[in-house]
Amino acid sequence: MIPPDARAAPPPQEGAVNGPAESVPWRPLDGPVRAPTPVERFLRPGTLQITALPPLALYVHLPWCLRKCPYCDFNSHQAAEGLAPQRQAEYLAALRADLEASLPLVWGRKITSVFIGGGTPSLFAPEAIDRLLADVRALLPLVPGAEVTLEANPGTFERERFRAYRAAGVTRLSIGVQSFDDTLLGRIGRVHDGAQARAAVAEAADAFDTFNLDLMYALPGQGLGDLAADLDVALAFSPPHLSIYHLTIEPNTVFAAKPPPALPDDDGASDMLDLIAARTAAVGLERYEVSAFAKPGHRCRHNLNYWQFGDYLGIGAGAHGKLSFPHRVLRQVRWREPAAYVRAALAGNAVSNEHEVARADLPFEFALNALRLRDGFALADFGARTGLPPSAIAAPVDAGVQRGLLARDDDVVRATARGFDFLSDVQALFLAPR
Numbered sequence: 001m002i003p004p005d006a007r008a009a010p011p012p013q014e015g016a017v018n019g020p021a022e023s024v025p026w027r028p029l030d031g032p033v034r035a036p037t038p039v040e041r042f043l044r045p046g047t048l049q050i051t052a053l054p055p056l057a058l059y060v061h062l063p064w065c066l067r068k069c070p071y072c073d074f075n076s077h078q079a080a081e082g083l084a085p086q087r088q089a090e091y092l093a094a095l096r097a098d099l100e101a102s103l104p105l106v107w108g109r110k111i112t113s114v115f116i117g118g119g120t121p122s123l124f125a126p127e128a129i130d131r132l133l134a135d136v137r138a139l140l141p142l143v144p145g146a147e148v149t150l151e152a153n154p155g156t157f158e159r160e161r162f163r164a165y166r167a168a169g170v171t172r173l174s175i176g177v178q179s180f181d182d183t184l185l186g187r188i189g190r191v192h193d194g195a196q197a198r199a200a201v202a203e204a205a206d207a208f209d210t211f212n213l214d215l216m217y218a219l220p221g222q223g224l225g226d227l228a229a230d231l232d233v234a235l236a237f238s239p240p241h242l243s244i245y246h247l248t249i250e251p252n253t254v255f256a257a258k259p260p261p262a263l264p265d266d267d268g269a270s271d272m273l274d275l276i277a278a279r280t281a282a283v284g285l286e287r288y289e290v291s292a293f294a295k296p297g298h299r300c301r302h303n304l305n306y307w308q309f310g311d312y313l314g315i316g317a318g319a320h321g322k323l324s325f326p327h328r329v330l331r332q333v334r335w336r337e338p339a340a341y342v343r344a345a346l347a348g349n350a351v352s353n354e355h356e357v358a359r360a361d362l363p364f365e366f367a368l369n370a371l372r373l374r375d376g377f378a379l380a381d382f383g384a385r386t387g388l389p390p391s392a393i394a395a396p397v398d399a400g401v402q403r404g405l406l407a408r409d410d411d412v413v414r415a416t417a418r419g420f421d422f423l424s425d426v427q428a429l430f431l432a433p434r
Helices: 038-042 085-106 126-139 159-168 182-187 194-207 224-236 266-282 301-307 338-346 359-370 379-386 390-402 417-421 423-428
Strands: 056-062 111-118 142-152 172-178 210-217 241-246 286-289 292-294 311-316 320-325 328-334 351-356 406-409 412-415
Touching: 038 085, 056 085, 056 126, 056 301, 056 320, 085 126, 085 311, 085 338, 111 126, 111 301, 126 142, 126 159, 142 159, 142 301, 159 194, 172 194, 182 194, 194 210, 194 224, 210 224, 210 266, 224 266, 241 266, 266 286, 301 311, 301 359, 311 328, 359 379, 359 390, 359 423, 379 390, 390 406, 417 423
Parallel strands: 056 111, 056 311, 111 142, 142 172, 172 210, 210 241
Antiparallel strands: 241 292, 286 292, 311 320, 320 328, 328 351, 406 412
């Protein structure tokens, strides 16, 4: 699992379009008037001044899972019997076509990390992941030592499978355990049990130099003792990275239509978070982001790029992307339904809609990500990533400092301990007036 803002960027705003934005006539210096190419369109003059492009990551969405969990609002589609090799091959061909069509927008830029998310990417055979990564390497330059993460579900675990992913080029596994308690797993609709979760984590620890373990808390009927037991099991594996998410009831999910009983109240959830913070700190896992804890040298580079408002090209059904140009920031969304995406991508039209982020909305979009980090952000980085002057956020920063929600130390702005607990309130300070 990755953070909500990583996979589901803000929805298209006013001015968003289906397909490429409306073209205006373009007159090259040495030719007649014609429609501009996408690159020419995004390189035209504008009000932003982004003098150096941020790091660029690649997100690849593989949308199928064995069964959709009742709390999940990601773009995932059930494949209870698994995925036939032909279906995998068709989707991989669409991904390659999508990537090829996107190359003009990222030409010459190196990829710092790759994240293969879903769905359940481990439904794809190691041979398919090997082909996918071979296509990526053939079309895009990766920086030396690029982080390549694959999400895996214990319900698809086979001992040799993880090692085969490593051989294919995956450097980091992210395992969606959520809990080791069979009763709690049943209440949130997971397809695996505690024994499968333990076996998957043990194999990941043996096969990979670094891996992430996903847990959830504030589950239906979960008490503080239940969470302590889950932490006991998780920390016994000495995970280099731990992501722990509060169960939230999202719109358009099964739980939204039929909420589960016995959800912990706010006070109970707060006690659970205090326990998580104490237990992780005691074993050297630093809370560097709202939901992420890591040992030194094991922070997730891909997610850090999201939180630092870096760029990411998103390919695959329903994938979101963010790309910067000298005078604008572009957000894209791919067709959501897998079959429609495959058809569109093979026809060279994988993008269902795209829009330029309005100048007035950039402070909020930046704060939505950067303030998730314990270290906050440097004002110089705000300017570099948005193309706006620091004065664009002077008012919300001052308001946050006055309310004790933000601290400003010279050029660095970060959430205080109180602000970290009320992060939505802090981020809302940066919303554009309406």
